[in-house]
Amino acid sequence: MKVLNKGSKGNIGQQQGFTLIELVVVIVILGILAATAAPKFIDISSDARKAARSGLEGAVKSAITLGRSKALVSNILNDGVSISGSFVNMVNGYPSVIADASADGTTAAKAYNMSFLLDSDEVTSADWILTGTTLTISLAADCTITIQNATATVPPIVDGVETCA
Numbered sequence: 001m002k003v004l005n006k007g008s009k010g011n012i013g014q015q016q017g018f019t020l021i022e023l024v025v026v027i028v029i030l031g032i033l034a035a036t037a038a039p040k041f042i043d044i045s046s047d048a049r050k051a052a053r054s055g056l057e058g059a060v061k062s063a064i065t066l067g068r069s070k071a072l073v074s075n076i077l078n079d080g081v082s083i084s085g086s087f088v089n090m091v092n093g094y095p096s097v098i099a100d101a102s103a104d105g106t107t108a109a110k111a112y113n114m115s116f117l118l119d120s121d122e123v124t125s126a127d128w129i130l131t132g133t134t135l136t137i138s139l140a141a142d143c144t145i146t147i148q149n150a151t152a153t154v155p156p157i158v159d160g161v162e163t164c165a
Contacts, residue, residue, distance in 0.1 A: 049143050049164035056137065057145050057158060063117035064147075064156055067095035088116055094150035097135035114147065140164060
């Protein structure tokens, strides 16, 4: 039998673990780290706008390609083709950004432009601005897509501002 003296050190009656002060200090340090790191992960709205712009740009390029394919199959390059039962103006075999008069002289309801080929929840008709032969689609002031109408020698040019801050 082992007898412990009062002055001897043994493990009887000793507790192991953290004190309340140590736990509070660790929690405070974790709180400070979270407060400095969280904004970088939480503020992803600019990333979302960039992704929406990238998706819309892809949709615009796909619409141009599909319209071009329809025009080539129909062998109609500078008039217009029927897509889903509606007349879409063509310029050199590409969908036009302008909804002008069709070949028979009618306007508006019969002559659609490239926006007819796009169906997007990201933008409304107020976000489509036509200036001359350039169509601008705006997701935000610094987040736009511009489509320049095709010419006899140049296909439509898709560009724009992609800062999306």
